[in-house]
Amino acid sequence: MLSQKDNERITQVGEGTPAGELFRRYWIPAFLSEELQAGGAPLPVKLLGERLVAYRNKEGTLGLLGEFCPHRGTSLTLGRNDDCGLTCIYHGWAFDTEGACTSMPSEPDYSKFKEKIKNKSYPVHEAGGIAWTYMGPPELRPPVPNFIWTSLPESHRMVAKVYQECNYMQIWENEIDYMHASFAHLALKEQDMKEGALSTELGINPSHPLVTSRNPLLSVQPTTYGFRNMFVGQTDQTENAQQFILEAPILMPSFAYTPRVPEEDHLFHAYVPIDDTTTWSYDVHFTLERPLNHETQKERRGLWVDENYKKIYNKDNNYKQNRELMDGDNFSGILGISNQDHAVTESMGPIVDRSKEHLGTSDVGVIALRRMVLQSIKRMEKGEPPIGLDPTIPTDKIYSEGVIAPKGIPWEEACPLNPAFSPVKTEKPELTKGGAG
Structure with missing residues:
Protein backbone atom coordinates (compact mmCIF):
# COMPACT_ATOMS: atom_id res chain seq x y z
CA MET A 1 0.00 0.00 0.00
CA LEU A 2 0.95 3.65 -0.25
CA SER A 3 0.21 6.37 2.28
CA GLN A 4 -2.33 9.01 1.34
CA LYS A 5 0.42 11.66 1.44
CA ASP A 6 2.66 9.76 -0.96
CA ASN A 7 -0.31 8.93 -3.19
CA GLU A 8 -0.96 12.65 -3.58
CA ARG A 9 2.73 13.35 -4.23
CA ILE A 10 2.85 10.98 -7.20
CA THR A 11 -0.59 11.71 -8.69
CA GLN A 12 -1.15 15.49 -8.48
CA VAL A 13 0.41 17.22 -11.50
CA GLY A 14 -0.60 20.89 -11.37
CA GLU A 15 1.87 23.75 -11.04
CA GLY A 16 3.57 23.71 -7.65
CA THR A 17 2.81 20.06 -6.85
CA PRO A 18 5.73 17.62 -6.41
CA ALA A 19 4.88 15.41 -9.42
CA GLY A 20 3.80 18.43 -11.46
CA GLU A 21 7.16 20.11 -10.99
CA LEU A 22 8.88 16.79 -11.70
CA PHE A 23 7.10 16.37 -15.05
CA ARG A 24 8.08 19.91 -15.97
CA ARG A 25 11.75 18.91 -15.87
CA TYR A 26 11.38 16.55 -18.86
CA TRP A 27 10.37 16.81 -22.51
CA ILE A 28 6.88 15.32 -22.84
CA PRO A 29 4.57 14.70 -25.82
CA ALA A 30 2.19 17.62 -26.38
CA PHE A 31 0.32 16.47 -29.51
CA LEU A 32 0.81 14.57 -32.76
CA SER A 33 2.61 16.42 -35.55
CA GLU A 34 -0.21 15.53 -37.93
CA GLU A 35 -2.74 17.46 -35.84
CA LEU A 36 -1.54 20.84 -37.11
CA GLN A 37 -1.17 22.11 -40.67
CA ALA A 38 0.88 25.15 -41.72
CA GLY A 39 -1.42 28.17 -41.62
CA GLY A 40 -4.28 26.03 -40.31
CA ALA A 41 -6.57 26.23 -37.31
CA PRO A 42 -5.01 26.33 -33.82
CA LEU A 43 -5.30 23.36 -31.46
CA PRO A 44 -6.41 23.50 -27.82
CA VAL A 45 -3.89 21.63 -25.67
CA LYS A 46 -4.15 20.87 -21.96
CA LEU A 47 -1.06 19.54 -20.20
CA LEU A 48 -0.31 19.15 -16.50
CA GLY A 49 -3.46 21.13 -15.72
CA GLU A 50 -2.46 24.11 -17.91
CA ARG A 51 -4.72 25.29 -20.73
CA LEU A 52 -2.61 26.03 -23.79
CA VAL A 53 -3.02 26.51 -27.53
CA ALA A 54 -0.76 25.22 -30.30
CA TYR A 55 -0.48 26.46 -33.85
CA ARG A 56 1.74 26.00 -36.88
CA ASN A 57 2.43 29.29 -38.65
CA LYS A 58 2.47 29.66 -42.41
CA GLU A 59 6.22 28.89 -42.49
CA GLY A 60 5.60 25.61 -40.66
CA THR A 61 7.04 26.61 -37.27
CA LEU A 62 5.16 25.36 -34.22
CA GLY A 63 4.18 27.46 -31.23
CA LEU A 64 2.70 26.44 -27.88
CA LEU A 65 1.21 29.40 -26.03
CA GLY A 66 -1.06 30.17 -23.13
CA GLU A 67 -4.63 29.70 -24.33
CA PHE A 68 -6.00 33.06 -23.20
CA CYS A 69 -5.13 36.40 -24.76
CA PRO A 70 -3.25 38.60 -22.22
CA HIS A 71 -5.52 41.53 -23.17
CA ARG A 72 -8.99 40.49 -21.96
CA GLY A 73 -8.76 36.71 -21.72
CA THR A 74 -10.45 35.56 -24.94
CA SER A 75 -9.41 32.04 -26.00
CA LEU A 76 -6.81 32.00 -28.75
CA THR A 77 -8.19 28.67 -29.96
CA LEU A 78 -10.59 30.96 -31.87
CA GLY A 79 -7.67 32.97 -33.25
CA ARG A 80 -6.68 33.70 -36.82
CA ASN A 81 -3.45 32.16 -38.10
CA ASP A 82 -2.21 35.34 -39.81
CA ASP A 83 1.14 36.47 -41.18
CA CYS A 84 1.90 38.25 -37.92
CA GLY A 85 1.13 35.19 -35.78
CA LEU A 86 -1.83 33.83 -33.85
CA THR A 87 -4.27 36.73 -33.78
CA CYS A 88 -7.04 37.16 -31.21
CA ILE A 89 -10.41 37.74 -32.88
CA TYR A 90 -11.51 40.11 -30.09
CA HIS A 91 -9.13 43.08 -30.59
CA GLY A 92 -6.53 41.82 -33.03
CA TRP A 93 -3.62 41.29 -30.66
CA ALA A 94 -1.21 38.82 -32.29
CA PHE A 95 1.53 36.57 -30.91
CA ASP A 96 4.40 34.79 -32.64
CA THR A 97 5.47 31.21 -31.88
CA GLU A 98 7.61 32.43 -28.96
CA GLY A 99 4.78 34.41 -27.36
CA ALA A 100 5.98 37.90 -28.34
CA CYS A 101 3.22 40.37 -29.19
CA THR A 102 3.67 41.30 -32.86
CA SER A 103 0.55 43.39 -33.43
CA MET A 104 -1.65 45.55 -31.23
CA PRO A 105 -3.95 47.47 -33.58
CA SER A 106 -6.12 48.69 -30.69
CA GLU A 107 -3.22 50.95 -29.58
CA PRO A 108 -1.90 54.09 -31.35
CA ASP A 109 1.03 53.72 -33.73
CA TYR A 110 3.43 55.51 -31.39
CA SER A 111 2.64 53.18 -28.45
CA LYS A 112 5.37 50.89 -27.16
CA PHE A 113 2.86 48.90 -25.12
CA LYS A 114 3.14 45.75 -27.22
CA GLU A 115 6.85 45.49 -26.37
CA LYS A 116 5.86 44.96 -22.72
CA ILE A 117 3.36 42.19 -23.45
CA LYS A 118 4.36 38.53 -23.78
CA ASN A 119 2.15 35.48 -23.73
CA LYS A 120 3.22 32.33 -21.94
CA SER A 121 5.10 30.07 -24.37
CA TYR A 122 6.86 26.74 -24.24
CA PRO A 123 9.48 25.36 -26.65
CA VAL A 124 8.34 22.69 -29.12
CA HIS A 125 10.47 20.02 -30.79
CA GLU A 126 9.19 17.57 -33.42
CA ALA A 127 10.59 14.05 -33.42
CA GLY A 128 9.11 10.70 -34.42
CA GLY A 129 5.73 12.11 -35.46
CA ILE A 130 5.22 13.77 -32.07
CA ALA A 131 5.46 17.43 -31.04
CA TRP A 132 7.27 17.49 -27.68
CA THR A 133 7.40 20.34 -25.20
CA TYR A 134 9.40 21.32 -22.14
CA MET A 135 7.50 23.24 -19.46
CA GLY A 136 10.18 23.70 -16.80
CA PRO A 137 12.84 26.31 -15.95
CA PRO A 138 14.63 27.37 -19.17
CA GLU A 139 18.05 27.13 -17.56
CA LEU A 140 17.44 23.43 -16.71
CA ARG A 141 16.14 22.35 -20.12
CA PRO A 142 17.53 18.89 -20.99
CA PRO A 143 18.53 17.65 -24.47
CA VAL A 144 15.64 17.11 -26.90
CA PRO A 145 14.13 13.60 -27.11
CA ASN A 146 16.27 11.11 -29.00
CA PHE A 147 14.86 7.61 -28.83
CA ILE A 148 15.67 4.66 -31.05
CA TRP A 149 12.37 5.13 -32.90
CA THR A 150 12.37 8.93 -33.36
CA SER A 151 14.79 8.82 -36.29
CA LEU A 152 13.12 5.88 -38.07
CA PRO A 153 11.33 6.49 -41.39
Whole structure:
Protein backbone atom coordinates (compact mmCIF):
# COMPACT_ATOMS: atom_id res chain seq x y z
CA MET A 1 0.00 0.00 0.00
CA LEU A 2 0.95 3.65 -0.25
CA SER A 3 0.21 6.37 2.28
CA GLN A 4 -2.33 9.01 1.34
CA LYS A 5 0.42 11.66 1.44
CA ASP A 6 2.66 9.76 -0.96
CA ASN A 7 -0.31 8.93 -3.19
CA GLU A 8 -0.96 12.65 -3.58
CA ARG A 9 2.73 13.35 -4.23
CA ILE A 10 2.85 10.98 -7.20
CA THR A 11 -0.59 11.71 -8.69
CA GLN A 12 -1.15 15.49 -8.48
CA VAL A 13 0.41 17.22 -11.50
CA GLY A 14 -0.60 20.89 -11.37
CA GLU A 15 1.87 23.75 -11.04
CA GLY A 16 3.57 23.71 -7.65
CA THR A 17 2.81 20.06 -6.85
CA PRO A 18 5.73 17.62 -6.41
CA ALA A 19 4.88 15.41 -9.42
CA GLY A 20 3.80 18.43 -11.46
CA GLU A 21 7.16 20.11 -10.99
CA LEU A 22 8.88 16.79 -11.70
CA PHE A 23 7.10 16.37 -15.05
CA ARG A 24 8.08 19.91 -15.97
CA ARG A 25 11.75 18.91 -15.87
CA TYR A 26 11.38 16.55 -18.86
CA TRP A 27 10.37 16.81 -22.51
CA ILE A 28 6.88 15.32 -22.84
CA PRO A 29 4.57 14.70 -25.82
CA ALA A 30 2.19 17.62 -26.38
CA PHE A 31 0.32 16.47 -29.51
CA LEU A 32 0.81 14.57 -32.76
CA SER A 33 2.61 16.42 -35.55
CA GLU A 34 -0.21 15.53 -37.93
CA GLU A 35 -2.74 17.46 -35.84
CA LEU A 36 -1.54 20.84 -37.11
CA GLN A 37 -1.17 22.11 -40.67
CA ALA A 38 0.88 25.15 -41.72
CA GLY A 39 -1.42 28.17 -41.62
CA GLY A 40 -4.28 26.03 -40.31
CA ALA A 41 -6.57 26.23 -37.31
CA PRO A 42 -5.01 26.33 -33.82
CA LEU A 43 -5.30 23.36 -31.46
CA PRO A 44 -6.41 23.50 -27.82
CA VAL A 45 -3.89 21.63 -25.67
CA LYS A 46 -4.15 20.87 -21.96
CA LEU A 47 -1.06 19.54 -20.20
CA LEU A 48 -0.31 19.15 -16.50
CA GLY A 49 -3.46 21.13 -15.72
CA GLU A 50 -2.46 24.11 -17.91
CA ARG A 51 -4.72 25.29 -20.73
CA LEU A 52 -2.61 26.03 -23.79
CA VAL A 53 -3.02 26.51 -27.53
CA ALA A 54 -0.76 25.22 -30.30
CA TYR A 55 -0.48 26.46 -33.85
CA ARG A 56 1.74 26.00 -36.88
CA ASN A 57 2.43 29.29 -38.65
CA LYS A 58 2.47 29.66 -42.41
CA GLU A 59 6.22 28.89 -42.49
CA GLY A 60 5.60 25.61 -40.66
CA THR A 61 7.04 26.61 -37.27
CA LEU A 62 5.16 25.36 -34.22
CA GLY A 63 4.18 27.46 -31.23
CA LEU A 64 2.70 26.44 -27.88
CA LEU A 65 1.21 29.40 -26.03
CA GLY A 66 -1.06 30.17 -23.13
CA GLU A 67 -4.63 29.70 -24.33
CA PHE A 68 -6.00 33.06 -23.20
CA CYS A 69 -5.13 36.40 -24.76
CA PRO A 70 -3.25 38.60 -22.22
CA HIS A 71 -5.52 41.53 -23.17
CA ARG A 72 -8.99 40.49 -21.96
CA GLY A 73 -8.76 36.71 -21.72
CA THR A 74 -10.45 35.56 -24.94
CA SER A 75 -9.41 32.04 -26.00
CA LEU A 76 -6.81 32.00 -28.75
CA THR A 77 -8.19 28.67 -29.96
CA LEU A 78 -10.59 30.96 -31.87
CA GLY A 79 -7.67 32.97 -33.25
CA ARG A 80 -6.68 33.70 -36.82
CA ASN A 81 -3.45 32.16 -38.10
CA ASP A 82 -2.21 35.34 -39.81
CA ASP A 83 1.14 36.47 -41.18
CA CYS A 84 1.90 38.25 -37.92
CA GLY A 85 1.13 35.19 -35.78
CA LEU A 86 -1.83 33.83 -33.85
CA THR A 87 -4.27 36.73 -33.78
CA CYS A 88 -7.04 37.16 -31.21
CA ILE A 89 -10.41 37.74 -32.88
CA TYR A 90 -11.51 40.11 -30.09
CA HIS A 91 -9.13 43.08 -30.59
CA GLY A 92 -6.53 41.82 -33.03
CA TRP A 93 -3.62 41.29 -30.66
CA ALA A 94 -1.21 38.82 -32.29
CA PHE A 95 1.53 36.57 -30.91
CA ASP A 96 4.40 34.79 -32.64
CA THR A 97 5.47 31.21 -31.88
CA GLU A 98 7.61 32.43 -28.96
CA GLY A 99 4.78 34.41 -27.36
CA ALA A 100 5.98 37.90 -28.34
CA CYS A 101 3.22 40.37 -29.19
CA THR A 102 3.67 41.30 -32.86
CA SER A 103 0.55 43.39 -33.43
CA MET A 104 -1.65 45.55 -31.23
CA PRO A 105 -3.95 47.47 -33.58
CA SER A 106 -6.12 48.69 -30.69
CA GLU A 107 -3.22 50.95 -29.58
CA PRO A 108 -1.90 54.09 -31.35
CA ASP A 109 1.03 53.72 -33.73
CA TYR A 110 3.43 55.51 -31.39
CA SER A 111 2.64 53.18 -28.45
CA LYS A 112 5.37 50.89 -27.16
CA PHE A 113 2.86 48.90 -25.12
CA LYS A 114 3.14 45.75 -27.22
CA GLU A 115 6.85 45.49 -26.37
CA LYS A 116 5.86 44.96 -22.72
CA ILE A 117 3.36 42.19 -23.45
CA LYS A 118 4.36 38.53 -23.78
CA ASN A 119 2.15 35.48 -23.73
CA LYS A 120 3.22 32.33 -21.94
CA SER A 121 5.10 30.07 -24.37
CA TYR A 122 6.86 26.74 -24.24
CA PRO A 123 9.48 25.36 -26.65
CA VAL A 124 8.34 22.69 -29.12
CA HIS A 125 10.47 20.02 -30.79
CA GLU A 126 9.19 17.57 -33.42
CA ALA A 127 10.59 14.05 -33.42
CA GLY A 128 9.11 10.70 -34.42
CA GLY A 129 5.73 12.11 -35.46
CA ILE A 130 5.22 13.77 -32.07
CA ALA A 131 5.46 17.43 -31.04
CA TRP A 132 7.27 17.49 -27.68
CA THR A 133 7.40 20.34 -25.20
CA TYR A 134 9.40 21.32 -22.14
CA MET A 135 7.50 23.24 -19.46
CA GLY A 136 10.18 23.70 -16.80
CA PRO A 137 12.84 26.31 -15.95
CA PRO A 138 14.63 27.37 -19.17
CA GLU A 139 18.05 27.13 -17.56
CA LEU A 140 17.44 23.43 -16.71
CA ARG A 141 16.14 22.35 -20.12
CA PRO A 142 17.53 18.89 -20.99
CA PRO A 143 18.53 17.65 -24.47
CA VAL A 144 15.64 17.11 -26.90
CA PRO A 145 14.13 13.60 -27.11
CA ASN A 146 16.27 11.11 -29.00
CA PHE A 147 14.86 7.61 -28.83
CA ILE A 148 15.67 4.66 -31.05
CA TRP A 149 12.37 5.13 -32.90
CA THR A 150 12.37 8.93 -33.36
CA SER A 151 14.79 8.82 -36.29
CA LEU A 152 13.12 5.88 -38.07
CA PRO A 153 11.33 6.49 -41.39
CA GLU A 154 7.53 6.64 -41.23
CA SER A 155 7.38 3.23 -42.93
CA HIS A 156 8.97 1.72 -39.83
CA ARG A 157 6.72 3.25 -37.16
CA MET A 158 3.08 3.96 -36.33
CA VAL A 159 2.21 6.66 -33.79
CA ALA A 160 -1.21 7.00 -32.17
CA LYS A 161 -2.77 8.58 -29.12
CA VAL A 162 -5.93 8.07 -27.08
CA TYR A 163 -7.73 9.88 -24.27
CA GLN A 164 -7.97 8.03 -20.96
CA GLU A 165 -10.25 8.90 -18.06
CA CYS A 166 -7.98 8.30 -15.08
CA ASN A 167 -4.73 9.43 -13.52
CA TYR A 168 -1.54 8.68 -15.45
CA MET A 169 -0.01 6.60 -12.66
CA GLN A 170 -2.54 3.76 -12.71
CA ILE A 171 -2.08 3.48 -16.49
CA TRP A 172 1.70 3.37 -16.10
CA GLU A 173 1.44 0.81 -13.30
CA ASN A 174 -0.72 -1.40 -15.51
CA GLU A 175 1.99 -1.24 -18.19
CA ILE A 176 4.55 -2.90 -15.92
CA ASP A 177 2.18 -5.38 -14.27
CA TYR A 178 2.99 -8.41 -16.42
CA MET A 179 0.83 -10.88 -14.51
CA HIS A 180 -2.37 -9.22 -15.70
CA ALA A 181 -1.65 -10.49 -19.23
CA SER A 182 -2.56 -14.01 -18.08
CA PHE A 183 -6.07 -12.83 -17.29
CA ALA A 184 -7.19 -9.47 -18.72
CA HIS A 185 -5.56 -10.17 -22.14
CA LEU A 186 -6.01 -13.93 -22.35
CA ALA A 187 -7.60 -15.32 -25.51
CA LEU A 188 -9.19 -18.68 -24.75
CA LYS A 189 -8.45 -20.06 -28.20
CA GLU A 190 -5.54 -19.95 -30.62
CA GLN A 191 -5.58 -17.22 -33.27
CA ASP A 192 -3.78 -16.81 -36.57
CA MET A 193 -0.97 -14.39 -35.87
CA LYS A 194 0.22 -12.02 -38.56
CA GLU A 195 3.84 -10.94 -38.89
CA GLY A 196 5.15 -9.18 -35.81
CA ALA A 197 1.83 -9.18 -33.93
CA LEU A 198 1.56 -10.02 -30.25
CA SER A 199 -2.20 -10.50 -30.38
CA THR A 200 -5.39 -9.89 -32.33
CA GLU A 201 -8.65 -8.40 -31.12
CA LEU A 202 -9.45 -11.32 -28.80
CA GLY A 203 -6.24 -10.83 -26.82
CA ILE A 204 -2.95 -12.69 -26.37
CA ASN A 205 -2.72 -16.25 -27.64
CA PRO A 206 -2.92 -18.85 -24.85
CA SER A 207 0.42 -20.27 -26.08
CA HIS A 208 2.33 -16.98 -25.60
CA PRO A 209 5.03 -17.11 -22.87
CA LEU A 210 3.44 -14.18 -21.04
CA VAL A 211 0.42 -16.38 -20.29
CA THR A 212 1.85 -19.92 -20.32
CA SER A 213 4.60 -19.40 -17.77
CA ARG A 214 3.64 -20.68 -14.33
CA ASN A 215 5.08 -18.74 -11.39
CA PRO A 216 7.47 -16.63 -13.50
CA LEU A 217 10.35 -14.80 -11.90
CA LEU A 218 9.62 -11.07 -11.80
CA SER A 219 12.48 -8.73 -11.01
CA VAL A 220 13.69 -5.17 -11.51
CA GLN A 221 17.13 -3.69 -12.12
CA PRO A 222 17.86 0.03 -11.51
CA THR A 223 19.37 1.98 -14.41
CA THR A 224 20.39 5.55 -15.15
CA TYR A 225 17.13 6.10 -17.07
CA GLY A 226 14.83 4.34 -14.57
CA PHE A 227 14.83 0.56 -14.31
CA ARG A 228 14.54 -2.64 -16.31
CA ASN A 229 11.41 -4.67 -15.61
CA MET A 230 12.23 -8.36 -16.08
CA PHE A 231 10.02 -11.39 -16.76
CA VAL A 232 11.57 -14.87 -16.69
CA GLY A 233 9.36 -17.81 -17.61
CA GLN A 234 9.49 -21.18 -19.34
CA THR A 235 8.97 -21.85 -23.04
CA ASP A 236 6.79 -24.85 -22.13
CA GLN A 237 6.04 -27.20 -19.23
CA THR A 238 8.43 -30.04 -20.23
CA GLU A 239 11.63 -31.07 -18.48
CA ASN A 240 13.69 -29.69 -21.39
CA ALA A 241 11.97 -26.30 -21.37
CA GLN A 242 14.14 -23.25 -21.90
CA GLN A 243 13.80 -19.80 -20.37
CA PHE A 244 12.04 -16.85 -21.93
CA ILE A 245 13.76 -13.75 -20.57
CA LEU A 246 11.82 -10.59 -21.40
CA GLU A 247 13.16 -7.12 -20.62
CA ALA A 248 11.20 -3.87 -20.66
CA PRO A 249 12.89 -0.52 -19.97
CA ILE A 250 10.88 1.87 -17.77
CA LEU A 251 11.87 5.52 -18.21
CA MET A 252 11.14 8.73 -16.36
CA PRO A 253 8.93 10.65 -16.32
CA SER A 254 6.20 8.24 -17.57
CA PHE A 255 7.52 6.16 -20.48
CA ALA A 256 7.83 2.41 -21.03
CA TYR A 257 8.77 -0.16 -23.63
CA THR A 258 6.58 -3.25 -23.78
CA PRO A 259 8.32 -6.63 -23.33
CA ARG A 260 8.71 -8.59 -26.54
CA VAL A 261 9.80 -12.05 -27.58
CA PRO A 262 12.20 -12.37 -30.56
CA GLU A 263 10.65 -11.48 -33.94
CA GLU A 264 7.85 -9.39 -32.45
CA ASP A 265 7.53 -5.70 -33.26
CA HIS A 266 8.53 -3.09 -30.69
CA LEU A 267 6.12 -0.93 -28.70
CA PHE A 268 6.81 2.31 -26.80
CA HIS A 269 4.30 4.07 -24.53
CA ALA A 270 4.13 7.58 -23.08
CA TYR A 271 1.51 8.48 -20.49
CA VAL A 272 1.10 12.25 -20.32
CA PRO A 273 -1.14 13.87 -17.70
CA ILE A 274 -3.77 16.24 -19.05
CA ASP A 275 -4.64 16.95 -15.43
CA ASP A 276 -4.96 14.89 -12.25
CA THR A 277 -7.78 12.70 -13.57
CA THR A 278 -7.25 12.41 -17.35
CA THR A 279 -4.33 11.31 -19.50
CA TRP A 280 -3.09 11.21 -23.09
CA SER A 281 -1.67 7.78 -23.88
CA TYR A 282 0.74 7.64 -26.82
CA ASP A 283 1.53 4.31 -28.53
CA VAL A 284 4.49 3.95 -30.88
CA HIS A 285 4.73 0.65 -32.77
CA PHE A 286 8.04 0.31 -34.60
CA THR A 287 10.42 -2.07 -36.33
CA LEU A 288 14.16 -1.62 -36.72
CA GLU A 289 15.05 -3.58 -39.85
CA ARG A 290 11.96 -3.73 -42.04
CA PRO A 291 8.82 -1.73 -42.83
CA LEU A 292 6.06 -2.02 -40.27
CA ASN A 293 2.80 -3.72 -41.19
CA HIS A 294 0.53 -0.82 -40.22
CA GLU A 295 -2.73 -2.66 -40.77
CA THR A 296 -1.61 -5.59 -38.64
CA GLN A 297 -0.68 -3.26 -35.80
CA LYS A 298 -3.98 -1.41 -36.00
CA GLU A 299 -5.74 -4.77 -35.68
CA ARG A 300 -3.45 -5.83 -32.83
CA ARG A 301 -4.17 -2.57 -30.99
CA GLY A 302 -7.90 -3.12 -31.39
CA LEU A 303 -8.63 0.44 -30.35
CA TRP A 304 -11.15 2.53 -32.27
CA VAL A 305 -11.30 6.28 -31.58
CA ASP A 306 -13.33 9.25 -32.80
CA GLU A 307 -12.01 12.52 -34.27
CA ASN A 308 -11.09 13.71 -30.75
CA TYR A 309 -9.04 10.56 -29.99
CA LYS A 310 -11.68 9.31 -27.56
CA LYS A 311 -12.34 5.59 -27.73
CA ILE A 312 -15.57 4.06 -29.02
CA TYR A 313 -15.41 1.29 -26.41
CA ASN A 314 -15.55 3.27 -23.16
CA LYS A 315 -16.92 3.30 -19.63
CA ASP A 316 -20.26 4.74 -20.80
CA ASN A 317 -21.00 1.54 -22.76
CA ASN A 318 -19.10 -0.74 -20.35
CA TYR A 319 -16.39 -1.18 -23.01
CA LYS A 320 -18.96 -3.21 -24.96
CA GLN A 321 -18.21 -6.19 -22.76
CA ASN A 322 -19.84 -9.32 -24.18
CA ARG A 323 -20.32 -12.09 -21.63
CA GLU A 324 -20.93 -14.66 -24.34
CA LEU A 325 -17.31 -14.11 -25.42
CA MET A 326 -16.19 -15.28 -21.99
CA ASP A 327 -17.48 -18.80 -22.66
CA GLY A 328 -14.79 -19.73 -25.17
CA ASP A 329 -13.23 -16.70 -26.83
CA ASN A 330 -11.56 -14.44 -24.31
CA PHE A 331 -11.27 -14.10 -20.56
CA SER A 332 -12.51 -10.51 -20.17
CA GLY A 333 -15.34 -10.45 -22.69
CA ILE A 334 -13.85 -7.23 -24.11
CA LEU A 335 -12.39 -7.03 -27.60
CA GLY A 336 -8.99 -5.43 -28.13
CA ILE A 337 -5.93 -5.58 -25.90
CA SER A 338 -5.91 -1.80 -25.43
CA ASN A 339 -9.62 -1.71 -24.61
CA GLN A 340 -8.98 -4.38 -21.98
CA ASP A 341 -6.24 -2.22 -20.43
CA HIS A 342 -8.45 0.85 -20.42
CA ALA A 343 -11.32 -1.02 -18.80
CA VAL A 344 -9.30 -2.28 -15.85
CA THR A 345 -7.49 1.02 -15.18
CA GLU A 346 -10.43 3.38 -15.65
CA SER A 347 -12.76 1.20 -13.56
CA MET A 348 -10.53 1.96 -10.55
CA GLY A 349 -11.85 5.53 -10.61
CA PRO A 350 -10.10 8.80 -11.56
CA ILE A 351 -7.41 8.40 -8.85
CA VAL A 352 -7.20 5.05 -7.10
CA ASP A 353 -6.77 5.07 -3.31
CA ARG A 354 -3.51 3.16 -2.92
CA SER A 355 -3.75 3.19 0.88
CA LYS A 356 -6.40 0.46 0.59
CA GLU A 357 -4.37 -1.93 -1.58
CA HIS A 358 -2.99 -5.35 -0.68
CA LEU A 359 0.10 -5.85 -2.82
CA GLY A 360 1.54 -9.29 -3.48
CA THR A 361 4.78 -10.79 -4.78
CA SER A 362 3.77 -10.12 -8.39
CA ASP A 363 3.70 -6.36 -7.72
CA VAL A 364 7.47 -5.94 -7.58
CA GLY A 365 7.43 -3.70 -10.67
CA VAL A 366 4.63 -1.52 -9.30
CA ILE A 367 6.54 -1.03 -6.05
CA ALA A 368 9.73 -0.16 -7.96
CA LEU A 369 7.85 2.36 -10.09
CA ARG A 370 6.47 4.23 -7.10
CA ARG A 371 9.85 4.25 -5.40
CA MET A 372 11.48 5.63 -8.55
CA VAL A 373 9.03 8.52 -8.80
CA LEU A 374 9.26 9.33 -5.10
CA GLN A 375 13.06 9.18 -5.26
CA SER A 376 13.06 11.53 -8.25
CA ILE A 377 10.83 13.99 -6.40
CA LYS A 378 13.11 13.84 -3.37
CA ARG A 379 16.19 14.47 -5.53
CA MET A 380 14.51 17.40 -7.24
CA GLU A 381 13.50 18.94 -3.92
CA LYS A 382 17.13 18.67 -2.74
CA GLY A 383 18.30 20.54 -5.85
CA GLU A 384 19.66 17.41 -7.54
CA PRO A 385 18.77 16.23 -11.08
CA PRO A 386 15.87 13.74 -11.12
CA ILE A 387 16.42 10.25 -12.53
CA GLY A 388 16.97 10.04 -16.29
CA LEU A 389 18.18 13.61 -16.88
CA ASP A 390 21.89 12.88 -17.21
CA PRO A 391 22.63 14.29 -20.71
CA THR A 392 25.21 11.54 -21.34
CA ILE A 393 22.58 8.74 -21.25
CA PRO A 394 22.39 7.23 -24.78
CA THR A 395 18.59 7.08 -24.90
CA ASP A 396 18.69 6.04 -28.56
CA LYS A 397 20.18 2.72 -27.45
CA ILE A 398 17.24 1.82 -25.19
CA TYR A 399 14.66 -0.75 -26.35
CA SER A 400 13.09 -4.03 -25.25
CA GLU A 401 15.01 -7.27 -25.60
CA GLY A 402 13.74 -10.81 -25.50
CA VAL A 403 16.07 -13.80 -25.32
CA ILE A 404 15.72 -17.56 -25.03
CA ALA A 405 18.32 -19.21 -22.79
CA PRO A 406 18.92 -22.65 -21.24
CA LYS A 407 17.26 -23.22 -17.90
CA GLY A 408 19.42 -22.34 -14.93
CA ILE A 409 21.36 -19.44 -16.44
CA PRO A 410 20.77 -16.29 -14.35
CA TRP A 411 18.82 -13.66 -16.26
CA GLU A 412 21.47 -11.06 -15.39
CA GLU A 413 23.96 -13.18 -17.35
CA ALA A 414 21.68 -14.11 -20.26
CA CYS A 415 20.39 -10.55 -20.72
CA PRO A 416 23.09 -8.28 -19.25
CA LEU A 417 22.58 -4.58 -18.68
CA ASN A 418 24.39 -2.31 -21.12
CA PRO A 419 27.24 -0.71 -19.08
CA ALA A 420 26.14 2.68 -20.41
CA PHE A 421 23.02 2.38 -18.25
CA SER A 422 24.61 1.18 -15.00
CA PRO A 423 23.53 3.56 -12.22
CA VAL A 424 25.55 4.95 -9.36
CA LYS A 425 24.38 3.18 -6.21
CA THR A 426 22.19 5.36 -3.98
CA GLU A 427 20.30 4.85 -0.77
CA LYS A 428 16.67 3.78 -0.97
CA PRO A 429 14.31 6.74 -0.56
CA GLU A 430 12.67 7.11 2.80
CA LEU A 431 8.93 6.51 2.59
CA THR A 432 6.23 7.65 4.94
CA LYS A 433 4.45 5.03 7.05
CA GLY A 434 2.56 2.67 4.78
CA GLY A 435 4.80 3.55 1.83
CA ALA A 436 5.39 1.42 -1.26
CA GLY A 437 6.94 -1.95 -0.63
